[in-house]
């Protein structure tokens with residue numbers, strides 16, 4: 536996975552809406568943290584469901600990855616997320632992508648890793664939606 | 667079923683020039699409501715980067731335009747609905763998006779029994795050796811072969827039996843994940859040495875299914891046919907099949923509903939042979955391709 540520290544991040548959030556495998560309080564708190572910030576982001580209902588449909592949005596996102604402006608995907612296990620993009624014919628490059636895991640990390644840690652302080656209501660360096 | 671659905675319109679929450687920001691509480695509730703109904707949302711703010719949207723079929727732009735709704739056109743000629751939600755409740759804003767869908771069917775998380783839960787195998791290509799054991803094992807045509815390089819491909823994800831992780835147990839490399847499974851490494855958690863060891867020790871379920879289980883099923887099915895036809899009991903037939911498949915169910919954590927939905931033993935045999943033929947052809951094609959690459 537590409538090292539992304541220091542550059543302006545972009546954010547893709549997965550809601551995991553078709554199952555309860557991501558703790559509800561974590562995904563709600565991450566969504567709330569992003570929504571209360573001043574940053575741009577992209578949110579999808581369920582990367583699994585989109586991969587099954589081979590939704591072209593995944594290919595659009597993968598194509599736009601730029602190591603200079605890292606993409607933070609807030610979803611679940613990185614192996615699974617990479618596999619889903621591959622299944623959708625949208626291979627994520629190694630560099631420029633950081634996958635953050637709502638199954639294993641706290642909302643506060645996840646938000647901090649995309650550059651948002653919980654409770655501050657703003658992003659210090661506004662990240663951008665996947666470009 | 668996902669095959670009959672069209673991609674839902676892409677929602678853009680526009681908070682850039684000419685549109686005032688939403689109240690944060692409203693924004694949170696609106697985002698959650700749209701996502702939980704199956705809509706993807708992009709939030710656009712001043713200075714936010716844009717990316718190519720080659721795949722979207724239509725857009726719904728929501729903003730607080732103060733009554734001055736901008737005239738927006740897509741260069742590719744796709745439909746763009748623009749709505750001022752300055753005076754709307756969250757439910758009203760959601761209704762505008764639903765309206766833009768114009769009744770076209772879509773899979774959605776809130777449709778109760780009509781919802782298709784996205785459950786299917788996902789391959790860790792860094793681990794997969796393309797041995798094709800999973801392809802030989804699956805009776806439902808979930809797996810196929812990529813024509814370009816003859817590697818394993820999850821061809822028909824929607825054919826997979828929801829909540830059945832059986833094929834992950836046949837993979838010697840622990841390369842098959844079900845992201846919506848409840849535990850690792852099947853859910854995609856990192857694979858430990860112990861996991862690899864455990865998988866290699868597992869019963870060969872392919873052999874089980876193709877071997878004694880199938881033979882027993884066939885034998886008992888023939889034996890039972892006259893008895894059941896006399897008893898006219900579908901329940902008894904089901905119970906018999908269940909008894910017969912218990913070993914397989916326990917070995918591979920296959921849900922009861924999946925076993926109950928299995929085809930007849932003859933059909934299982936036919937499909938097993940077909941899957942094995944496909945796997946063998948894929949292995950041959952790969953060997954051939956690899957051999958050619960080495961020669962050149």
Ligand code: SF4
Nearest residue numbers: 549551582583611845
């Ligand atoms: S990628 Fe992970 S978080 Fe997203 S829908 Fe699939 S299982 Fe859920």
Ligand code: SF4
Nearest residue numbers: 794795797798800837
């Ligand atoms: S059984 Fe495992 S290693 Fe073999 S082709 Fe399937 S996923 Fe790949």
